[in-house]
Amino acid sequence: MDALDLDFRRDHAKPGWIGALLLAAALGVGLMLWKDYQQVLGQTAAAESNLRAIGMATRKKAAPERPAADAQKTQLELKRANEVLARLKLPWNDLFVSVESAKLPDVALLAIESDTEKRRVKISAEAKDPLAMLEYLRFLQSQPALSEIYLQNHQYQQQDPQRPVRFTLSADWTVRP
Numbered sequence: 001m002d003a004l005d006l007d008f009r010r011d012h013a014k015p016g017w018i019g020a021l022l023l024a025a026a027l028g029v030g031l032m033l034w035k036d037y038q039q040v041l042g043q044t045a046a047a048e049s050n051l052r053a054i055g056m057a058t059r060k061k062a063a064p065e066r067p068a069a070d071a072q073k074t075q076l077e078l079k080r081a082n083e084v085l086a087r088l089k090l091p092w093n094d095l096f097v098s099v100e101s102a103k104l105p106d107v108a109l110l111a112i113e114s115d116t117e118k119r120r121v122k123i124s125a126e127a128k129d130p131l132a133m134l135e136y137l138r139f140l141q142s143q144p145a146l147s148e149i150y151l152q153n154h155q156y157q158q159q160d161p162q163r164p165v166r167f168t169l170s171a172d173w174t175v176r177p
Contacts, residue, residue, distance in 0.1 A: 097145075098140070099121075099146075104132060104136055106132035107132050107136045114173065119174075120172060121146065124166070125167060126166045127164060128164055133151075137149060137151060145174055147171065147172045153167065
């Protein structure tokens with residue numbers, strides 16, 4: 001067998017000029033990217049600062065003065081809003097329960113109209129016959145939310161083969177405090 005000749009002390013070649021050139025190029029590109037990054041950060045900070053300044057300026061801006069016509073218009077709108085609020089505060093539920101609680105199968109409620117200023121209610125209904133109409137009228141007279149109930153008009157429905165009676169009642173709407 002032949003002897004092996006191993007050389008563990010071999011002289012290593014020094015890195016060539018290509019490696020140094022690649023390292024220098026990588027460092028140059030990294031430096032340029034870092035400068036661009038710093039520039040973008042500065043622009044972002046400036047834009048955020050401008051946005052904050054604009055937001056504060058718009059919040060601090062005073063409301064423009066309104067002419068006298070707008071003041072009158074505002075007063076009128078305020079008056080209307082108060083009227084609506086007063087109507088909403090009325091005990092509507094008491095009225096509806098009084099009118100709708102009648103368990104009369106021969107009477108159908110058609111409409112309820114109210115005049116909140118005069119506290120008047122107009123009720124339109126249809127009954128199978130005049131007796132059912134009178135029974136509904138008596139029932140409404142027993143309700144505490146209604147008073148001064150009058151039959152305003154009634155008429156037979158000639159076009160309907162069963163000939164029901166369509167009628168209109170008028171009543172004072174008693175509003176309890």
